[in-house]
Amino acid sequence: MTSARTFICVSLMWTLCAAVTAQAQPAAKTWRLGMLTVNPRPTLAASTIYTAFLRELRSLGYREGENLVIEWRHTDGDLNRPAQEAAALMAWNPDAVFTVSGTNAIALRDASRTVPIIVGVGGDLVGMRLAATLARPGGNVTGQQLLSPDLAVKRVELLKELLPKLQRVAILHGEAQVDHGFYDRIVADLQSAAPAVGVKVLRFMAKDADDLDSAFREMKAGKADEAAVVYKQDLQKYPQNPWSLFGLAEALKASGKSDEAQAARRNYERGWAKADFEMVASCLCVK
Numbered sequence: 001m002t003s004a005r006t007f008i009c010v011s012l013m014w015t016l017c018a019a020v021t022a023q024a025q026p027a028a029k030t031w032r033l034g035m036l037t038v039n040p041r042p043t044l045a046a047s048t049i050y051t052a053f054l055r056e057l058r059s060l061g062y063r064e065g066e067n068l069v070i071e072w073r074h075t076d077g078d079l080n081r082p083a084q085e086a087a088a089l090m091a092w093n094p095d096a097v098f099t100v101s102g103t104n105a106i107a108l109r110d111a112s113r114t115v116p117i118i119v120g121v122g123g124d125l126v127g128m129r130l131a132a133t134l135a136r137p138g139g140n141v142t143g144q145q146l147l148s149p150d151l152a153v154k155r156v157e158l159l160k161e162l163l164p165k166l167q168r169v170a171i172l173h174g175e176a177q178v179d180h181g182f183y184d185r186i187v188a189d190l191q192s193a194a195p196a197v198g199v200k201v202l203r204f205m206a207k208d209a210d211d212l213d214s215a216f217r218e219m220k221a222g223k224a225d226e227a228a229v230v231y232k233q234d235l236q237k238y239p240q241n242p243w244s245l246f247g248l249a250e251a252l253k254a255s256g257k258s259d260e261a262q263a264a265r266r267n268y269e270r271g272w273a274k275a276d277f278e279m280v281a282s283c284l285c286v287k
Helices: 001-021 048-059 082-091 102-112 147-164 182-197 209-237 240-255 258-273
Strands: 031-037 068-074 094-097 119-124 139-145 167-176 200-206
Touching: 031 082, 031 102, 068 082, 082 102, 094 102, 102 119, 102 139, 147 182, 167 182, 167 209, 182 200, 200 209, 209 240, 240 258
Parallel strands: 031 068, 031 094, 094 119, 119 139, 167 200
Antiparallel strands: none
16 A cells, blocks of 8 residues: 555656646746645645645655745635636636646636646546556646556456455445546456456445445445345245245345235245244355
């Protein structure tokens, strides 16, 4: 994790500094760097990445308070604010603007087609039409993106390598009001790659923290649905199998299908009411 953070930090600093230093540096010029992020400007003590960022700029001759001014704008996660904050930044006439979101980058690009915009970590710059291609972005936007079909394949392969018995992967994400198709693309890439390694990818969404319980219930219900199918298949061969009768009732109950669950429970109780043991869990063993 530390090495990954170091790599990202160095990559971001290199990308931004390369954009700023693309022009000759007049001795008397004061450079203006805009920043558009989700959160307010962190204190130096709270952000080792930002401290390293400023240190790298100083090593290249750009010193905040001397020949560099940084204007920091943030959205607080409000999806209605990127356009407003982007317009304010561009009105400030920066030499370059740095952001860490594809949504923010779109707002910045819409506010200016000439000011260089560096995206530290974007979802799909090409898919969002912020760049023509990764090799030749064109326009005034450049940076790094997280999504690509090749990366999706590798992510699924790594999961399967870590968990050889893996069959189902759940993707849980927040509400995508203005994500410009980010989640659609990442899910589509993963679902395309998954069958090759025998994995199924399922998608779930939570609007906020209050929706998490509901999302996890949906995941559990999805697994229960698959279990119900297995129990029904077994009951076609062995109609009075107590394990499958009991398991079907429990699976239907977990799926929220109360009427079907009650009917299945009655079938179990009719056939096994006089049994000399109490069923508390199902066991289906298939060779």
